[in-house]
Amino acid sequence: MIFVLGSINNDITLEVGRIPKKGETLSADGCFMGLGGKGANQAVAIAKLAGEGEKKPAVKLIGHVGKDAVGAELIRKLNDYGVDTEFVRQVNRATGTAIVTVTPKDNRIIVYGGANAGITKSDVDEALEHATEADTLLCQLETPLYIVAYALRKARSLGMTTILNPAPAKALPDDMYYNVDIIVPNETETLILTGINPQDSDSRRAAMIKFHMQGVPYVVLTLGDKGVSLSDGTHITDHIPARKVAVTDTTGAGDTFVGALALTYPHIGMYSFREACAFANIAASISVMRHGASDSIPTAEEVYAHYVHEVI
Ligand code: ATP
Numbered sequence: 001m002i003f004v005l006g007s008i009n010n011d012i013t014l015e016v017g018r019i020p021k022k023g024e025t026l027s028a029d030g031c032f033m034g035l036g037g038k039g040a041n042q043a044v045a046i047a048k049l050a051g052e053g054e055k056k057p058a059v060k061l062i063g064h065v066g067k068d069a070v071g072a073e074l075i076r077k078l079n080d081y082g083v084d085t086e087f088v089r090q091v092n093r094a095t096g097t098a099i100v101t102v103t104p105k106d107n108r109i110i111v112y113g114g115a116n117a118g119i120t121k122s123d124v125d126e127a128l129e130h131a132t133e134a135d136t137l138l139c140q141l142e143t144p145l146y147i148v149a150y151a152l153r154k155a156r157s158l159g160m161t162t163i164l165n166p167a168p169a170k171a172l173p174d175d176m177y178y179n180v181d182i183i184v185p186n187e188t189e190t191l192i193l194t195g196i197n198p199q200d201s202d203s204r205r206a207a208m209i210k211f212h213m214q215g216v217p218y219v220v221l222t223l224g225d226k227g228v229s230l231s232d233g234t235h236i237t238d239h240i241p242a243r244k245v246a247v248t249d250t251t252g253a254g255d256t257f258v259g260a261l262a263l264t265y266p267h268i269g270m271y272s273f274r275e276a277c278a279f280a281n282i283a284a285s286i287s288v289m290r291h292g293a294s295d296s297i298p299t300a301e302e303v304y305a306h307y308v309h310e311v312i
């Protein structure tokens with residue numbers, strides 16, 4: 001079982017040729033709404049990439065949405081994708097909302113946390129009541145930091161595998177690192193957490209060693225269109241290059257990567273750490289070719305088609 005503690009947002013995406021200047025109003029070329037939020041996206045990635053069959057690990061999302069039509073619709077979408085929403089509660093706060101502006105060059109996101117900010121320790125306790133050492137907890141930082149710290153501590157005490165995607169970046173208490181088995185920051189998050197800008201192989205190595213020294217055994221740095229670097233403390237791979245693809249919208253690329261890694265490394269025994277990162281790198285590269293966050297995540301078959309030709 002994989003438990004994902006995290007945010008659930010209604011993403012409102014505007015596609016524009018460029019960012020408006022101060023005081024300027026621009027017409028958007030496209031507008032669409034979809035299921036977003038780092039927790040929801042990562043849970044959907046796990047569900048979609050797990051495929052079908054008896055051995056499919058269940059993914060349970062722990063989160064809050066508003067007691068409103070938007071919240072109900074997001075829960076419906078999560079269920080449609082195969083995410084178990086037993087521990088998603090509808091509460092008396094507005095559903096989390098993200099305004100995503102996508103230009104041909106990049107994206108910019110403003111998030112209103114809303115219901116996501118109200119997740120409690122008892123939500124975590126209830127969800128993890130029957131968790132065992134065979135299970136995984138995956139967290140990001142769009143829910144309150146003290147709840148994430150509590151959940152990681154609790155998961156560690158239960159012997160679970162713990163994965164942290166420290167996004168969006170914020171300074172972490174030192175003792176939090178000791179409860180994390182795998183950390184997956186992007187370049188900005190790496191800079192904020194380690195003080196090292198991971199722009200060449202020496203700096204990436206130094207940043208990964210710094211995470212190890214803080215107590216994290218496995219480190220994966222996502223490097224956008226440059227791919228990923230990884231270290232298990234003994235072997236450092238710098239780096240697995242990103243695939244060359246036609247980019248439409250990178251929103252959720254990091255979430256696709258993290259979900260794919262959380263699924264393949266601890267749960268599908270046939271993958272080594274490096275192979276799991278290669279699988280996740282392909283999954284994320286497919287997601288950037290499509291619009292949206294959760295909607296852009298590929299299926300296992302789509303990733304395998306490339307994995308078989310490009311990795312094995
Ligand atoms: P986002 O916030 O856009 O979801 P992120 O900043 O968390 O992403 P990135 O490091 O930008 O994470 O990207 C995650 C992974 O997605 C990369 O390691 C890579 O595998 C894939 N990826 C991102 N951008 C591209 C791209 N332009 N081409 C191919 N793959 C990409």
Ligand code: RIB
Pocket residue numbers: 007009010011035036037038041097098109111142251252253254255293294
């Ligand atoms: O990582 C992408 C996500 O960040 C978007 O879906 C948006 O909701 C924000 O949380």
